[in-house]
Amino acid sequence: MATTFLSLLFLLFSLLTPTLISSSPVQDPEFVAQEVHRKINASVARRNLGYLSCATGNPIDDCWRCDPNCEKNRQRLADCAIGFGKNAIGGKNGKIYVVTDSGDDDPVTPKPGTLRYAVIQDEPLWIIFARDMVIKLKEELIMNSFKTIDGRGASVHIAGGPCITIQYVTNVIIHGINIHDCKQGGNAMVRDSPRHYGWRTISDGDGVSIFGGSHVWVDHCSLSNCNDGLIDAIHGSTGITISNNYMTHHDKVMLLGHSDSYTQDKSMQVTIAFNHFGEGLVQRMPRCRHGYFHVVNNDYTHWEMYAIGGSA
Ligand SMILES: *[C@@H]1O[C@H](CO)[C@@H](O)[C@H](O)[C@H]1NC(C)=O
Numbered sequence: 001m002a003t004t005f006l007s008l009l010f011l012l013f014s015l016l017t018p019t020l021i022s023s024s025p026v027q028d029p030e031f032v033a034q035e036v037h038r039k040i041n042a043s044v045a046r047r048n049l050g051y052l053s054c055a056t057g058n059p060i061d062d063c064w065r066c067d068p069n070c071e072k073n074r075q076r077l078a079d080c081a082i083g084f085g086k087n088a089i090g091g092k093n094g095k096i097y098v099v100t101d102s103g104d105d106d107p108v109t110p111k112p113g114t115l116r117y118a119v120i121q122d123e124p125l126w127i128i129f130a131r132d133m134v135i136k137l138k139e140e141l142i143m144n145s146f147k148t149i150d151g152r153g154a155s156v157h158i159a160g161g162p163c164i165t166i167q168y169v170t171n172v173i174i175h176g177i178n179i180h181d182c183k184q185g186g187n188a189m190v191r192d193s194p195r196h197y198g199w200r201t202i203s204d205g206d207g208v209s210i211f212g213g214s215h216v217w218v219d220h221c222s223l224s225n226c227n228d229g230l231i232d233a234i235h236g237s238t239g240i241t242i243s244n245n246y247m248t249h250h251d252k253v254m255l256l257g258h259s260d261s262y263t264q265d266k267s268m269q270v271t272i273a274f275n276h277f278g279e280g281l282v283q284r285m286p287r288c289r290h291g292y293f294h295v296v297n298n299d300y301t302h303w304e305m306y307a308i309g310g311s312a
Contacts, residue, residue, distance in 0.1 A: 024267075025087070025170075025214040025215055025238050025239035025269075026238055026239075026267045026269060027084065027239075027269060029084075029269055029292040029294075032083060032084055032086075032269070032271075032294070033083075033294045033296075035082070036082050036083050036271065036273065036294065036296060037296075039059040039082050040057075040059055040296075040297065042059065043055055043056070043057050043058060043059040043062050044057045046062065054066040058244070058274055059082055060080050060081065060082055060219065060243055060244060060273075060274065061080075061244070063076075063077075063079065063080035064076050064077045064080050071153070074096070074126060074128070074150060074152070075091075075092050075093070075126055075148075077148070077150070077173070077175060078090050078091075078092035078148065078173060081173075081217045081219070081241050081243070082241065082243070082271065082273065083241040083243070083271025083273060083294060084238070084239050084240055084241055084269040084270055084271045084292075084294070085215065085216055085217040085239055085240045085241025085242075085270075085271060086217075086241065087215050087239060088171050088172065088173055088215040088216055088217040088239065088241070089146070089171050089173075089215070090124075090126070090146065090147060090148030090171055090172060090173030090217070091124040091125045091126040091127065091146055091147050091148040091173070092124065092126070092148070093124060094123055094124025094125045094126055094146065095123070095124075095125055095126070096125075096126050096127075096128060097118045097121075097125040097126065097127045097128070098128055098129070098130050099113065099114065099115050099118060099127060099128070099129045099130065099133070100113040100130045101113035101114045102114075102115075102133040102134060102135045104116055104135065104136070104137045104138045104139075104161075105138070106138075107137075107138050107139040107188065107189065107190045107191060107197075108189045108190065108191050108197050109191070110191065115127070115135055115141065115149070115158075116137070116141060116191070118147070119141060119142075119143045119144060119147050119149070120142070120143075120144050120191050120192055120193055120194065121144060121147075121193075121194065122144060122193060122194060123146075124146035124147070124171075125146070125147055125148070126148045126150060127147060127148060127149050127150060128150050128151075128152075128153065128154075129151060129153070129154040129156050130154070131154055132154050132155040132156070133154070133155075133156055133157070134157040134159060134160070135156070135157065135158050135159070136159060136160040136161045137158065137161040137162050137163065137185070138161060138162075138185070138188075139161075139162050139185040139186070139188050139190045139200065140162040140163070140164070140165040140185045140186075140190060140200060140203050140209075141158070141162070141163065141164050141165060142165045142167060142190055142191070142192040142200075143164065143165065143166050143167075143169055143172055143192075144169055144192065144193050145169040145170045145171050145172070146170075146171045146172075147171075147172055147173075148172075148173040148174075148175065149173070149174045149175065149177060150173075150175050150176060151175060151176035151177040151178075151221075152175065152176045155178070156176070156177050156178065157177075157178040157179075157180065158177060158178070158179050158180075158182075159178065159179070159180045159181045159182070160181050160183070161182070161183055161185070162182065162183055162184065162185030162186075162203055162205065163179055163182035163205075163206065163207050163208065163209075163226065164179065164206075164207065164208045164209065165203070165206075165209045165211065166208065166209065166210045166211070166213040166216055166237075167192075167209070167210075167211040167212060167213065168211070168212045168213065169213055170213065170214045170215045170216075171215045171216075172213065172215070172216045172217070173216075173217045173218075173219070174208065174217070174218045174219070174221060175217075175218075175219045175220050175221070176219075176220045176221065177221050178221070178222045178223075179207040179208065179221055179222070179223045179226075179230075180207070180222070180223060180224045180225050180226065181224075181225050181226065182205050182206060182207050182225075182226035182227055183205050183227055184202055184203050184204065184205040184227055185200065185202070185203045185205075186200045186201050186202035186203045187200070187201060187202060188200055204227065204228035204229070204232070205226055205227025205228045206226060206227070206228045206229045206230070206231070206232050207223045207226045207229070207230040207231060208223075208230070208231045208232075209229070209232055210231070210232065210233040210234070210237040210240065211234055211235045211237065212235040212236055212237060213233070213237045213240075214237065214238050214239040214240075215239045215240075216233075216237070216239065216240045216241075217240070217241045217243070218231060218240075218241075218242050218243070218245060219241070219242075219243045219244050219245070220243075220244045220245065221245045221246075222245065222246040222247070222248075223245060223246070223247045223250070224247065224248045224249040224250055224280075225248075225249045225250055226250060228252065229252050229253065229254060229255050229284070230247050230250050230253050230254060231245075231253075231254050232254065232255040232256075232258070233254075233255075233256050233257075233268065233270060234255065234256075234257060234258040234262075234265075235258070235262070235264070235265075236262075236264040236265060236267060236268065237268060238267050238268050238269050238270075238291070239269060240268075240269070240270040240271070241270070241271040241273070242254070242270065242271070242272050242273075242275060243271070243272075243273045243274050243275065244273075244274045244275065245275045245276070246275070246276045246278060247275065247276070247277055247278060247281060247285075248278040248279050248280050248281065249279065249280035249281070250280065250281055250282070251281075251282040251283065252282070252283060252284045252287075253277070253281055253282075253283065253284045253285045253286065254272070254284050254285060254286035254287065255284055255286065255287055256268060256270055256286050256287065256288045256289065256291065256293060257288060257289025257290050257291060257312065258289070259289070260289060260311065260312040262289075262290070263290065265289055265290035265291055265312075266290045266291060267291065268289075268290060268291025268292070268293075269291055269292045269293075270286075270288075270291065270292075270293050270294070271293075271294045271296070272286060272293065272294070272295045272296070272298060273294070273295075273296050273297050273298065274297050274298065275298045275299070276298070276299045276301070277298060277299065277300045277301060277303070277307070278301045279301055279302065281301075281302070281303055281304070282303065282304040282305050283303065283304070283305040283306050283307075283309070284309065285298075285300065285303060285307045285308060286308065286309075287308075287309045287310065288308075288309070288310040288311075289310065289311060289312040290312050293310070295308060
C-alpha cells in the first residue's frame with residue numbers, strides 16, 4: 001500500500017473542441033492532467049527531502065497539513081484540490097457554521113443547528129461539527145451552492161437514511177465524513193433553499209449523487225454499503241475531483257455518466273486520485289461514459305468483477 005503506485009489511465013472517449021469559453025467549468029483536459037502530474041512530482045520531491053519536510057508525497061494533504069496552524073485555518077483546504085475539481089471553493093470566505101444537532105425531524109422546515117439547515121442556506125458556509133455524531137437523514141440532503149462540509153476534528157457519520165444530493169448547484173466540498181448504509185428517500189417534500197421546497201420522487205440511494213453539478217470536490221471521506229452508487233455523477237456534471245477516499249463493501253462504486261445516448265456528458269471532466277478501493281468492492285471504480293476521466297495514483301486492493309470500465 002505504501003508503494004508509490006503510479007497507474008495512469010486516460011479514458012478519453014471524445015475530443016473536446018479546443019475553443020473553450022472561459023466562464024465554463026470545462027477546462028483544457030490535457031493541461032489539467034499535466035498539472036496534476038507536476039504537483040504529484042513536486043510533492044514527491046519534497047518528501048524526499050526527509051526530515052526537513054512535512055511532506056507526504058500527496059500534494060493535496062501537503063497543502064493544508066503542512067500548515068502548523070491548520071486547525072485555525074480550516075478554509076485553507078479550499079485551495080488544495082488538484083485536477084478538474086480544483087476550482088471548487090465550497091464555503092470559502094463564508095462564515096463557519098457549527099452543526100450542534102444531529103437530528104433531521106422536518107426536511108421542509110429544518111431546525112437551526114442541524115446539517116440540513118446549514119446546507120440549504122444561500123450564503124457561502126463552512127460547515128463544521130461541535131462533536132462526534134451520527135446523522136440519520138429522513139430525506140436526501142439537498143445541498144445549495146458554496147458549501148463545505150468539513151468533518152475534521154469530529155467523527156461524523158451520515159448513515160442509515162438517504163444521503164447527499166448535489167443537484168444543479170456548484171462549488172461544494174465534502175471532506176472528512178463517513179457516508180454509509182445510504183437508503184432511498186422520496187415521495188416527500190424536501191427544502192433545497194430558504195425560499196423553495198419541492199416534491200422529491202424516490203431517490204437512488206447513492207452516497208453522493210451529483211446531478212448537473214459542477215465544481216465539486218469529495219476528499220478524505222469513507223464510503224460503503226449504499227443502495228445504488230457510492231458516488232455517481234450524471235446529467236452533465238463536470239469539474240469534479242474525487243480524492244483520498246476510502247471505499248469498501250459495495251457493488252456499483254462510481255458511475256460517471258448514466259446513458260450512452262446522453263451526449264451532454266461529453267463535457268464531463270472528473271479526476272479520480274489517491275483513493276483506496278478496498279475490500280468487498282465489485283465493479284465501477286469508476287465506470288465512465290463520454291467525458292474525460294483522469295484516474296491516477298489510486299490503490300486497488302481487489303475487485304470482484306472489474307475495476308475500471310468505459311463505453312459510449
Ligand atoms: C513526473 O515525474 C516522472 C518521473 O520522474 C516523469 O516521467 C514525468 O515526466 C514528470 N511529469 C511532469 C508533468 O513533470
